[in-house]
Amino acid sequence: MRRDTPLFALALASAAALLWFIPFAWMAVASIREAGAGAADLASLWPSGPFGWGNFADAWSSGHFPLWYLNTVLVCGGILVIQCVTVSLAGYAFARMRFAGQNALFALFLLQLILVPPILIVPNLSTLVAVHLYDTLPGIMAPYCASAFGVFLMRQTFRTIPRDYEEAAVLDGATRLQIIVHVLLPLSRPGLAAFAIVSVTTHWNEFLWPLMATSSPSNQVLTVGLATFTAGAEAGSEWGVIAAGTFLVAAPLLAAFVLFQRRFVSSFTFSGIK
Amino acid sequence: MVALARLVARPLIVPAIRKRRSALAGLTPYLLLAPSALFLLAFTYWPVVQVVGGSLTVRGFRGAPHWGLDNYRRLFGDTHFTTAVVNTLIYAAGTIIPSLVLALLFALALIETTRLTGALRTLVALPMLIPLVAAASLFAFIFLPNAGLLDHYLAKIGVAETNWLGNPSLALGSIIAITVWKNCGYYMLFFLAGLAGIPGDLLDAARIDGAGPVQRFFWITLPLLGPTLAFVLVIATLNAMTQIDHVIVLTQGGPSDTTSMILFYIYQQAQQNFDIGRASAATVVSVGVLFALSLVSLRSLERGIHYET
Numbered sequence: 001m002r003r004d005t006p007l008f009a010l011a012l013a014s015a016a017a018l019l020w021f022i023p024f025a026w027m028a029v030a031s032i033r034e035a036g037a038g039a040a041d042l043a044s045l046w047p048s049g050p051f052g053w054g055n056f057a058d059a060w061s062s063g064h065f066p067l068w069y070l071n072t073v074l075v076c077g078g079i080l081v082i083q084c085v086t087v088s089l090a091g092y093a094f095a096r097m098r099f100a101g102q103n104a105l106f107a108l109f110l111l112q113l114i115l116v117p118p119i120l121i122v123p124n125l126s127t128l129v130a131v132h133l134y135d136t137l138p139g140i141m142a143p144y145c146a147s148a149f150g151v152f153l154m155r156q157t158f159r160t161i162p163r164d165y166e167e168a169a170v171l172d173g174a175t176r177l178q179i180i181v182h183v184l185l186p187l188s189r190p191g192l193a194a195f196a197i198v199s200v201t202t203h204w205n206e207f208l209w210p211l212m213a214t215s216s217p218s219n220q221v222l223t224v225g226l227a228t229f230t231a232g233a234e235a236g237s238e239w240g241v242i243a244a245g246t247f248l249v250a251a252p253l254l255a256a257f258v259l260f261q262r263r264f265v266s267s268f269t270f271s272g273i274k
Numbered sequence: 275m276v277a278l279a280r281l282v283a284r285p286l287i288v289p290a291i292r293k294r295r296s297a298l299a300g301l302t303p304y305l306l307l308a309p310s311a312l313f314l315l316a317f318t319y320w321p322v323v324q325v326v327g328g329s330l331t332v333r334g335f336r337g338a339p340h341w342g343l344d345n346y347r348r349l350f351g352d353t354h355f356t357t358a359v360v361n362t363l364i365y366a367a368g369t370i371i372p373s374l375v376l377a378l379l380f381a382l383a384l385i386e387t388t389r390l391t392g393a394l395r396t397l398v399a400l401p402m403l404i405p406l407v408a409a410a411s412l413f414a415f416i417f418l419p420n421a422g423l424l425d426h427y428l429a430k431i432g433v434a435e436t437n438w439l440g441n442p443s444l445a446l447g448s449i450i451a452i453t454v455w456k457n458c459g460y461y462m463l464f465f466l467a468g469l470a471g472i473p474g475d476l477l478d479a480a481r482i483d484g485a486g487p488v489q490r491f492f493w494i495t496l497p498l499l500g501p502t503l504a505f506v507l508v509i510a511t512l513n514a515m516t517q518i519d520h521v522i523v524l525t526q527g528g529p530s531d532t533t534s535m536i537l538f539y540i541y542q543q544a545q546q547n548f549d550i551g552r553a554s555a556a557t558v559v560s561v562g563v564l565f566a567l568s569l570v571s572l573r574s575l576e577r578g579i580h581y582e583t
Contacts (some may be wrong), residue, residue: 005386006487013383016376017394020455023412024400026423030415038435040296043415043426086310093306105307112318114568119537119560122544122553146313166355176302205405205541207519209542223405227523230411239415246411250404257403261396268402268460 024143027250030243031055032085043241055244062232062241065248067218068225073209075140075221076203080196082145087195091154092147092180111150118208125212139213140221144203150195157191194267204253222249293551322561328554345551355556357531361446365535366514368450374506378499380458381465382491395466399459406456406519413452414524442532449533452520457513461506467507468502472560508571515560535562536576 024043034052041048059065069119093099094106117124124143125134133139161184169183185192207223214220220228226249233242257264299479332342349355354502380398384391401409416423425435438448472495480490518537521527527534527542534542536556543553 005383009383010390013380014390014394017379017397020401020459021397022423023409023416023455026415027412043421043423045423062579086313089306090310093303097303097306099303102303108319109310109314111568112314114564114571115318115322115561116512116516117317119557119564120318120321120325122540122550122557123324124317125544126324126550129317143317144314146310146317148314151310176306196394198414201403205403205408207405207407208522208537211522212541214543223407224518225409226405227407230407230414230523234414239418242411242415246404246408250408254400257400258396258478265399265463269463 017259027243027247030240032244033249035238035240055240056248058241059233059245059248060236061230062223062230063245064217064220065225065245068220068222071137071220072204072222074137076200078137079141079144079203080199082141083147083150083195084144084192084197085151087154088180088185090151091158092176092184094151094155095158109148109151112146117143121209121212124209128213134213135215135219137219140210140219143209147195147199150199153191153195154188157188162186193263197264197267201253227250325554325557325561328550329558331551333551345555347553349552350557352552354531354534355536355539355552358527358534358536359559361531361533362515362535364446365453366511367451367492368447368458369453369514370507370510372450373454373461374503376454376511377461377506378465380462380561381469382495384462385466385469395459395462399460401456402460404456406452406517407523409452409456410520410523413448413487413520417448417524440529442529445525445529446531449520449525453513457510461510464502464506465499468499472498504571508567511567512564515564 013125022045026043030049032051032053032055033056034050034054060172074109094102097159120143128134128139128142133142165183166179168178173181184237205223206221207227210221211224211227214224226245231244233239233245315353329345330341330343331339332344378469380395384395384398419425419437419440420435422438424438428436439445462467466489475499476494477490480494485493516537518535518541521533521535521538522541525533537560540553540556540560543549543556
């Protein structure tokens with residue numbers, strides 16, 4: 001499609017996009033610039049040496065990055081696995097079955113899109129304490145085990161699959177559960193991938209709830225770790241180390257985005273809501 | 275019609291065993307919904323009930339707790355809270371309007387698919403991938419007085435040292451800038467998808483009729499972008515109410531409450547003051563606002579979610 005973007009608009013957008021990139025540029029340059037370059041050079045975006053991995057080594061040893069990575073992966077992975085079960089079952093019910101109260105229930109489910117867990121930290125914390133999940137990784141995962149967005153997405157995805165496949169399976173004597181697991185889910189890979197991308201991105205970046213739901217350092221995730229780490233390093237003005245630490249937290253998703261950009265963009269625009 | 279067809283199709287005499295099985299089959303959809311419903315009940319619906327109850331429960335120094343509006347009286351009598359409400363309104367307007375306008379401008383300028391626009395889109399979209407606390411760590415240095423990135427380069431054009439996060443009249447603006455930087459690319463993606471859905475013929479026809487670029491934008495593009503705009507507006511409002519990680523990391527609501535927002539106030543009451551009654555009342559206020567938002571927006575949300583499909 002021909003749109004004829006005027007040259008000045010493109011030039012302006014290029015300048016603005018470069019401006020948008022500056023924080024990342026600084027992060028990259030500052031994280032590999034060796035300490036002792038002086039305060040003025042610290043703010044310079046010009047990549048001037050000496051370069052080295054000293055900041056990364058410092059960040060790695062003064063934080064608990066291996067533990068934070070492990071906890072974050074466990075939380076994101078755990079949430080995703082449970083969500084896949086809950087949203088596939090509910091998505092199937094809403095996509096393929098007719099039952100009393102269906103529309104009202106669907107509206108009730110969608111309410112979670114708006115009443116997101118961060119707003120309900122106070123009551124959810126007392127629930128966690130009551131069920132003895134406070135300060136545990138399952139406690140961080142609990143409010144996210146059901147996902148209105150996922151239910152909606154799976155409903156839409158299942159609806160695009162022709163019923164013929166299921167009917168063939170029914171003739172072979174398959175139960176509903178077998179149909180979902182062996183027929184529909186393998187055909188829903190694009191929808192599941194989109195859901196996985198949005199879910200993992202959301203929970204990798206989540207901060208307030210993991211901060212509130214845990215108290216001991218051994219249960220900290222990357223974002224909570226980075227916040228405590230930054231507070232410590234800021235006091236010592238170790239900005240290169242902070243840049244390296246921030247890079248360590250952000251790098252996996254940034255790399256995934258650059259590698260699978262098309263996938264990410266379509267997942268996010270398909271979804272919109274977490 | 276459908277009901278009639280079903281009635282006709284139903285056999286008149288149903289064997290007893292078959293009947294029992296169909297009664298069970300009627301339960302199947304509810305069983306399939308049960309795992310989701312269980313978690314939604316525990317962590318979405320019950321908390322709302324709980325927080326309404328908690329906000330109406332008055333605990334005195336002695337005697338049994340009783341019902342009353344005491345928590346609300348204390349909440350609205352607390353200037354920290356009213357300040358937080360005003361700040362939230364300023365923050366919402368200050369983040370939503372600029373980020374939507376910028377996102378739309380980016381989308382309009384980068385709608386053509388070339389290698390250059392692809393790269394520029396990536397640059398603008400990158401901030402949405404990083405945690406808000408990571409953005410806060412980067413901006414802690416950018417906003418650092420004197421030695422920081424912003425002051426370093428502003429000094430070259432003769433601007434004096436500025437305490438971006440410590441000056442009460444600048445702090446909220448600095449927090450707003452971080453949010454705009456972080457979310458603009460996310461909204462741009464929706465506008466790009468929305469713009470791609472506008473038929474080129476329509477714009478060509480307007481061009482032939484002599485409509486200039488500005489006229490084409492206001493008379494064709496913008497009206498057709500309506501659903502996308504409504505959808506993005508809802509998400510942006512939701513973000514303004516629920517994303518305060520950078521406030522926690524960078525300013526702790528200060529200086530003198532200028533960056534405190536409703537959710538930060540709730541966090542503070544729960545985390546530092548242990549005033550659950552007041553925290554509950556404040557939560558009810560924000561749940562009420564979000565509930566109202568959901569009433570007006572569920573339809574546009576639903577439309578927006580599959581806008582791309």
